[in-house]
Amino acid sequence: MKKYILSCFCLFSVFMYSQNQSDANITSEEHHELKINGLFLILGAIEVDYQYLLNEESAIGVDLLFAFDDETLDVNYYVAPYYRQYFGKKYASGFFVEAFGMLNSVDDYTYDSYYDEPTDTYFSNSGYDDNVVDFALGIGTGVKLLTKRGFIVEIDLGIGRNLFKNDRGFTIIGKGGINLGYRF
Numbered sequence: 001m002k003k004y005i006l007s008c009f010c011l012f013s014v015f016m017y018s019q020n021q022s023d024a025n026i027t028s029e030e031h032h033e034l035k036i037n038g039l040f041l042i043l044g045a046i047e048v049d050y051q052y053l054l055n056e057e058s059a060i061g062v063d064l065l066f067a068f069d070d071e072t073l074d075v076n077y078y079v080a081p082y083y084r085q086y087f088g089k090k091y092a093s094g095f096f097v098e099a100f101g102m103l104n105s106v107d108d109y110t111y112d113s114y115y116d117e118p119t120d121t122y123f124s125n126s127g128y129d130d131n132v133v134d135f136a137l138g139i140g141t142g143v144k145l146l147t148k149r150g151f152i153v154e155i156d157l158g159i160g161r162n163l164f165k166n167d168r169g170f171t172i173i174g175k176g177g178i179n180l181g182y183r184f
């Protein structure tokens with residue numbers, strides 16, 4: 001009886017090990033994701049996101065944004081590398097949190113006014129200072145939905161703080177959107 005139970009246990013453990021290996025092989029081949037932000041396309045910019053999946057719970061990636069409509073967005077461009085931690089049941093999907101760095105360029109609007117007492121006149125000067133470049137650190141969160149065929153819908157939102165040019169008025173910077181993409 002002991003031999004029968006022992007051989008059943010060994011057979012069951014080998015079967016379970018082979019199931020885990022075949023499941024791991026299916027998901028281990030798909031480590032890359034490419035996404036485009038649909039929200040920024042409406043607002044006058046293009047944002048492309050590349051992500052490399054490290055394992056079932058974490059990933060690294062980079063967001064690249066370039067604005068082509070100066071009227072809607074103050075941001076000219078940004079490059080934002082990030083690290084994500086996933087909490088979903090599927091491989092690298094579901095709810096996530098991220099930490100990111102962001103090299104960004106913004107249009108800074110300046111407005112100066114002063115009063116000239118001898119002439120009893122107010123003077124004002126305003127204008128744009130193009131291409132103010134700064135670096136920010138921030139955090140974000142979101143959710144990623146994944147189909148069986150590898151299509152992705154992702155909603156994310158992040159906020160960061162510029163570190164160097166705080167006197168210019170752009171201390172807080174954000175990123176986010178509605179991303180559509182594919183895992184391959």
